[in-house]
Amino acid sequence: MQWETVIGLEIHVQLATRSKIFSGAATAYGAEPNRQACPIDLGMPGVLPVLNAEVVRMAVKFGLAVGSRITPRSVFARKNYFYPDLPKGYQISQYDLPLVDGGALDIELEGGGSKRIGITRAHLEEDAGKSLHEDFHGMTGVDLNRAGTPLMEIVSEPDMRSPQEAVAYMKKLHALVRYLEICDGNMQEGSFRCDANISVRPRGETRLGTRTELKNLNSFRFVERALNYEIERQIDLIESGGEVVQETRLFDVDQGITRSMRTKEEANDYRYFPEPDLLPLEVDARLIDQVRETLPELPDEKRQRFITEYALPAYDAGVLTATRELADFFESAVSESGGYAKRTANWVMSELLAYLNKDGLELAACPVTPEMLGKLVARIEDETISGRGAKDVFEAMWAGAGEPDEVIAAKGLKQVTDSGAIEALIDEVLTNNPQQIEQYRAGKEKLFGFFVGQVMKASAGKANPQQVNDLLKQKLDGS
Amino acid sequence: MHRKTVAELAAALRAGEVSSRELTEALLQRIEQLDPQLNSLITVTREQALAAAERADARLQAGDGGPLTGVPLVHKDIFCTAGVTTTCGSRMLAEFVAPYDATVVERLAAAGAVMLGKANMDEFAMGSSNETSYFGPVRNPWDLDAVPGGSSGGSAAAVAACLVPAATATDTGGSIRQPAALTGVCGLKPTYGRVSRYGMIAFASSLDQGGPIARTAEDLALLLGAMAGFDSRDSTSVDRVVPEYTEGLNRSIKGLRVGVPTQFFGPGLADDVRSRIEAALEVLAGEGAELHEVELPNMELALPAYYVIAPAEASSNLARYDGVRYGHRCAEPQGLEDLYKRTRAEGFGEEVKRRVLVGTYALSAGYYDAYYRKAQQIRRLVAEDFQRVLERVDVIAGPTSPTPAFNIGERVDDPVQMYLSDIYTLAVNLAGLPGLSIPAGFSRGRPVGLQLIGGYFEEARLLNVAHKYQQVTDWHRQVPEGFE
Numbered sequence: 014m015q016w017e018t019v020i021g022l023e024i025h026v027q028l029a030t031r032s033k034i035f036s037g038a039a040t041a042y043g044a045e046p047n048r049q050a051c052p053i054d055l056g057m058p059g060v061l062p063v064l065n066a067e068v069v070r071m072a073v074k075f076g077l078a079v080g081s082r083i084t085p086r087s088v089f090a091r092k093n094y095f096y097p098d099l100p101k102g103y104q105i106s107q108y109d110l111p112l113v114d115g116g117a118l119d120i121e122l123e124g125g126g127s128k129r130i131g132i133t134r135a136h137l138e139e140d141a142g143k144s145l146h147e148d149f150h151g152m153t154g155v156d157l158n159r160a161g162t163p164l165m166e167i168v169s170e171p172d173m174r175s176p177q178e179a180v181a182y183m184k185k186l187h188a189l190v191r192y193l194e195i196c197d198g199n200m201q202e203g204s205f206r207c208d209a210n211i212s213v214r215p216r217g218e219t220r221l222g223t224r225t226e227l228k229n230l231n232s233f234r235f236v237e238r239a240l241n242y243e244i245e246r247q248i249d250l251i252e253s254g255g256e257v258v259q260e261t262r263l264f265d266v267d268q269g270i271t272r273s274m275r276t277k278e279e280a281n282d283y284r285y286f287p288e289p290d291l292l293p294l295e296v297d298a299r300l301i302d303q304v305r306e307t308l309p310e311l312p313d314e315k316r317q318r319f320i321t322e323y324a325l326p327a328y329d330a331g332v333l334t335a336t337r338e339l340a341d342f343f344e345s346a347v348s349e350s351g352g353y354a355k356r357t358a359n360w361v362m363s364e365l366l367a368y369l370n371k372d373g374l375e376l377a378a379c380p381v382t383p384e385m386l387g388k389l390v391a392r393i394e395d396e397t398i399s400g401r402g403a404k405d406v407f408e409a410m411w412a413g414a415g416e417p418d419e420v421i422a423a424k425g426l427k428q429v430t431d432s433g434a435i436e437a438l439i440d441e442v443l444t445n446n447p448q449q450i451e452q453y454r455a456g457k458e459k460l461f462g463f464f465v466g467q468v469m470k471a472s473a474g475k476a477n478p479q480q481v482n483d484l485l486k487q488k489l490d491g492s
Numbered sequence: 493m494h495r496k497t498v499a500e501l502a503a504a505l506r507a508g509e510v511s512s513r514e515l516t517e518a519l520l521q522r523i524e525q526l527d528p529q530l531n532s533l534i535t536v537t538r539e540q541a542l543a544a545a546e547r548a549d550a551r552l553q554a555g556d557g558g559p560l561t562g563v564p565l566v567h568k569d570i571f572c573t574a575g576v577t578t579t580c581g582s583r584m585l586a587e588f589v590a591p592y593d594a595t596v597v598e599r600l601a602a603a604g605a606v607m608l609g610k611a612n613m614d615e616f617a618m619g620s621s622n623e624t625s626y627f628g629p630v631r632n633p634w635d636l637d638a639v640p641g642g643s644s645g646g647s648a649a650a651v652a653a654c655l656v657p658a659a660t661a662t663d664t665g666g667s668i669r670q671p672a673a674l675t676g677v678c679g680l681k682p683t684y685g686r687v688s689r690y691g692m693i694a695f696a697s698s699l700d701q702g703g704p705i706a707r708t709a710e711d712l713a714l715l716l717g718a719m720a721g722f723d724s725r726d727s728t729s730v731d732r733v734v735p736e737y738t739e740g741l742n743r744s745i746k747g748l749r750v751g752v753p754t755q756f757f758g759p760g761l762a763d764d765v766r767s768r769i770e771a772a773l774e775v776l777a778g779e780g781a782e783l784h785e786v787e788l789p790n791m792e793l794a795l796p797a798y799y800v801i802a803p804a805e806a807s808s809n810l811a812r813y814d815g816v817r818y819g820h821r822c823a824e825p826q827g828l829e830d831l832y833k834r835t836r837a838e839g840f841g842e843e844v845k846r847r848v849l850v851g852t853y854a855l856s857a858g859y860y861d862a863y864y865r866k867a868q869q870i871r872r873l874v875a876e877d878f879q880r881v882l883e884r885v886d887v888i889a890g891p892t893s894p895t896p897a898f899n900i901g902e903r904v905d906d907p908v909q910m911y912l913s914d915i916y917t918l919a920v921n922l923a924g925l926p927g928l929s930i931p932a933g934f935s936r937g938r939p940v941g942l943q944l945i946g947g948y949f950e951e952a953r954l955l956n957v958a959h960k961y962q963q964v965t966d967w968h969r970q971v972p973e974g975f976e
Contacts, residue, residue, distance in 0.1 A: 052592055057810040058585065059572045059594060059691040061726050091808050093855070095832060102811020153828075284855035286864060289805055291727050435525065483535035 014252070015216040018244050019224075020179045020209060021171035025164050027140070027194045027204040030069045034139050034405055035062030035105065035291035039208055042202050046156035050142075054161040056100030061290050068163045073296060073304045074111050075165065078193055078262040078311055081116035086295050089137075094281045095185065097155050098142035106166075106284045111136035112294060117187070119313065121331065130182050131170030131320040138164050159203075165195075171210065171221065176240035180233050188312050190373040192337045200231055207236055212257065212444075213247045222247070223257040223419040226332075227271055229264045243271050266485060267463055314356040315340055323354035332362050338376045342383045349387020350394065357390050364407050381410050390398045401474055402426040420485065429476045435468070435484055443488065453489060458465075464489070494522055494654045495971060498711040501657055502559040505552055511560030512552065516545040523608065523655050526975065529636060532649040534608040534627045536567050544606040549842025551604055559714050565658040568647045570617055571597050571702070572691040572719055578823025580693045581613040581625040581643075584820045584839035592693025595723045596660055596702050599633050611645030611659055615833055615841045616810065617667055617695040619643050621903065622967055626845040628975035629900055632939055634973040641671030641913070645701045647705045648675040650872040653975040656756035657708035658706040658715055663693060664699045665894065666893070670931035671706055673892035676931040676970060678958065680707045680712045681917075684924035685948050686763045687716075688723030694809040696802035697728075699921040708968055709930060709958035713737035716951060732949060735820020740952050741959040746780030749885040755791035756890030756916055764935030772942045772961070774933040778890065779960055786881045786888065790873045795872070795921035799911060800854045800867035801922070806844075807851030808840055813839060846907065875923040882947045887957055891916055892929040892941035916943060925942040926951045930958045931967035939967075 033040055036053035053060045055490045073267045076083050080460040090108035112137035120128045129425045142157035165188065173179045187205055190196040197204050207230045210221035227243060242264075247257050261280075310318070312334050319340075320329035334340045339361070347357045365386065369379060389406055392398050398406065400420055421427055429435060442464060443450060453460040493510060495502075504510050520538055527533055530629045541564070572590035584918070593601070601607070614624040622630040622645025630645040632638040633653040640649040648671035653660050661668040663681035672679025673957040680703045687702040693950035694700060704715035719739070722731040752773060757766060775827045777783055795843035815821035815835030822834035838840050854863035866950055881888060893913055903910045934940035942961070946954045 050592075055817055057590065057592075058578070058580065058588065058812070059570075059590070059689075059694040059817065060592070060689050061728075063725060063727055093808050093811060095811065095814060097814070097816050097828065100812060102814060103808050158596065244782075282857045284808070284852065284857075286855055286860070287803060289728075290694075308501070 016213045016244075016248050017218070018174055018176075018211065018213050018240075019171045019218045019221055020173040020176070020211050020240065021186070022166045022169045022173070022179060023210070024169075024183065024210075025206040026167060026190050028068055028161055028163040028165055029197050030065055030067045030071070030197055032065060033161035034065050034068050034137065036161055038161065040162050042199075043159055046154070047158060048138070050157035050160060054100065054157055056102070059429040060327055061107070062105060062288075064362070065163065066289060068137060069112070069141055069294065069296065070300070070304050071193075072135060072165050073301060074193050074308065075135060075167075075190065076113035076116065078189060079116035079118055079134070081132065082112060082114045083296055083301055084112050084114050085111070086293050087136075088293050091288050095146075095155060096141065097427050098144045098160070100157060100404045101162055103293070104139060104141060105288055106138035109134035112117065112296070116187055118182060120178060122181070128178065130178075131168050132139050135167040135170045136163050138166060140164050142358065164322075174236045176217065176244070179240055181207065183233060183236060188335055188412065192309055192312055194309075203231065206231055207463075209236065209240060211240060211243050211247070213244060213251070216282045223259050223345055225259065225271075226261045227264055228261060228274065229266075235264060235266060238269055238433045239271055239489065242269060246271065252377040266391065287424050309337070310443060314403045323358070325358055325382060326352060329355075329358045329362065333358060336376070342376060342379075344350060345383035346387040346390065350390035352392050353394050354377075356393065357387065360386060360390060360407075364404070368411055380413060385417055386408055392417055392421065396428055396430055396477060397421065398426050398428050399474065402428065426475065429472055431479060432480065436473045437478050437481055438468050439464075439481070439485055439488055442471060450489070461489070462486070493518060495976075496657065497708050498560070498563055498706055498714050499708070501563050502561075502714070504735070504948040505562045505588065506557060511566075512545040512548040512606060513542065515562065516541050516564050516608065519608060519656060526653060526851060527650075527655060529635060530631050530649050530653055530655075531628050531631050532640075532646040532653070532655065532746040533566060533609045533647070534579055534581070534612050535577055537607055540543070540576065541606055541608045541638070541879055544601070554852075556764065558718075560718055561608060562654050563604070564606045564608050564658065564723050565596055565600065566609050566611045566647065566650055566656050567607055568644050568662055569666045570613060570975055571660060571730075573597050573607070573610065574694065575612065578610065578693070579627065581615040581627060582839065582841070582844070583626040583813055583967075585693075586820065588624065588819055588842045589897055590691070590879035592691055593764045595688035596692065596719050598691075599718055599721075600660070600715075601646060603919065605718070605877050608656060609658055611644070611650055611675065614643035614645065615665075616693070616806070617643040617662055617700075618843050618847055619663055619899070620666070620670060620910050621898070622646065622671070623900065623904055626841060626972065630901070631786070632897050632938070634676060635796060635897065637845075637899050639674070639900050641674035641893070643671075644679070644705065644884050645671045648672050648677055648920050650680065651675070651677045651705050651707060652972060654971060657888065658704060658711055660702060660795065661705045662700055662702050663917075663921065664802060665799075665879055665921050666914035668703050668705060669917050669927055669941065669943060670893045670914055673931075673943070674897040676934075676939030676941075676967065677705055677707055678709055678712055678928065678930045678952070678968065679703065680928040680951065681920065681926060682951055683730075683926045684703045684921075686720050686926070687730050687885075687953065688721070688726040688729045690723055690725040694805075696805040697809060698805060699798075699802060701921070702788060702923050709928075709955050709962055710738065712742055712958075713741060713839055713906075714946050716955075730949075737952050737955055740956050743956050744955055745960050746779065747814050748776075748781040748887065750776055750781045750783050751786035751881050751885035751888040752783055752892055753786050753788045753791070753881070753888060755788045760813045760894050760912065761891060762935065765891050765895060765940050766975045767941070768933035768935065768940040768968030769942055771919065773947045774888060775961060775965060776957070779964065781878060781957075782944050784885055785887060788874075788881060790870065791919060793870045794922055795911060795951065797867040798861045798922060799850070801871065803847040804814070804854045805851065807848045810840075810844065810848055811812050817841075843907075859899040862888055871922045874919050878919075878923045878925060878945070887950075887954060888945040890943055892943040893917070896935040896938035920945055928954050930961060931970070932965075933967055
């Protein structure tokens, strides 16, 4: 039978505020355990939550970017359950009236074309702390530094039909929240976390199959692996006469499998009710307008502009606008190069990204600045150096050798463009290889490349290849 | 000196007739002598009190004292006090010391009031008799066999016995007004949002409101002035100017329209209480007030609605007492469930457990609509009833509680009888309105309280009416035998 996969994602985005959602404690990552937890985060008796206004602005910004309706009057609710790292015994979240309602995100499909993924809602909530089960001699340690960290949970419609689409959506969202500067996107530190709802059904069937919820998918790779495993598991189960059980499953990274965590029957009854310590959250048109003015150019708009303004292929534009930082880098470099967009794009996409990848560096820590790269491109364009030479310059700049002109001078990489000098080199090569000349003239045209190589070698790579080509042709064919 | 009101003490302190230190020492001595009979205080803060008194004296001498500077009081043990245990009347918090002051505590301290200790109360403010306290019941100074009411029974008894001229208290369904009525003192529950709840341990967040207990309406006005006002740490506190509550106290009440709800005089109201309240209404009429019979048709739904909403919120508010971070923790827990079960089984008393169970049930999947949502609808109806009436009258008047103080032990096994003690007060909390109780006579030696209810933020008017009543009556001047 042919099966169809249906996937919806719930993505928790940690909002990049300095203080927590309901208290003034700092949100910085990596502090000593329990050093960033004030009485409010600790759920001490009598203390009360006060909503951080910046959290609201960030969520509104997201809502505007994905075309959502901003709920004028949304409501916080208590989600009640017991866990040691949940200090109050409830999480303050939003339930039936979320701040961000509806919206959509377009993803690019691998085979070309795009697909619209619906966003059901996005709501605000506080994070819990962390339970630490190791190093405490069979006891559990609780670190409440993370308790009260602002989260926005973005719930998608079940619109994705393959793990690839799910990953594309997740990457798109990841880029967007970083563009909006509302999340640092650091998946290792848990700033961007994903749960997936997945079911399968026979192709053509319109009803949804029984779904499972997968947790702990904290990298793009894990999402794809976990979903692929789960699709196979569900299909095998059904094909062998079994039934999928609605349950929450945990992805085991080491074994690459998903494991049952709790079934629907074991699920908590969260006893949601409106949070009486907070008034309904009212967002007026003025605030929405204010936030709208702070919206940056969005990834799709930027990609389109790169195609028209820089005459770049769609693929290049997509790569270069994947993050706001890379797009900014590219634009500064182009401007410095004197407007040579395509060549700059090539250098960014090949050399720069390869080096970053090789050294495991973030763009922010890149030793080559956009200005340096732009100047390098300019030197190629004005024929000061050859493409080959430019690669050496780039490598030297990466190692900290300084500005391109300094490196070119220091390494003597300045290209030879003096026709006289090149002609002299050609004459020398021809004199030394009479046999090859005869063979060439007898019709062995492949030997042309041999001559070019010899001349370049004689110039220590500094001769302008185009000029070598032209002059050599004249000499060999013309005389 | 101990029989003086806050206003009288303020005058004496400022005139230099007595120092705060002398006053504080005298009252501490009185507490030591008399409180063992009453058990109105859980903690006495002698050292801190003397230090605060000396600071107050310095302020008074420098001439920058206010009306509360140097005035001793006690805080209900539900208000967190930095460095001093805050038990909330529970074993769960028997040794809990908060690192912060409640806003109410902070404001009164800033006004120069001197805290002598922390008052006994029903556990987590759940009770109407002060018998649910882990620290033992409080006795009514008017009759040591009687309860003082609750949950602010300690605050009310301490003021009634002249151990202190004033106390703070909280009211979720009548917990200020009912004990004030049962001990013959004055208690004011302000409009919801008038007084900050920050640092006030939550019972039912949408109903809880802090307020003062004292011996005169004038004193309530002085205290409320210091306690009230917007607090950025409490999102439900209201940003609205705090009027000078003492200014309008003497205004004439000629032509004042007083609504008398028939539902407050139905079956269940003790005859003695009825006659005392009718007499009190006549006094108001004698001052020129017009009495109007009014209807609050949904009154009888208030009690069941209250006993869904309050426990529902409480079940969530009390979830934090899990033995993990502070408070009672069972010995040698065998795993997480065992920790939760034994900690909470040992830390909470019967009434608290009853309400946590009821509230958890009311919020459960499948029951939410039938209970919690329905109760919220009733709450709106009750509030609308009051609104309709308050368009036609200026204040509503009636009994605070259907009976005078009952005997200790009399109702402990009958929660419903106990809950009925708040039948006239809890609707006011559901509506969020201000209400106060003042002494209006006695029934066989036990005090009876007159309740006045006003529109939102109309505390000044309630205080005005109460003050005028107290100008022509002397019930509030009575002191129980043995505590003169």
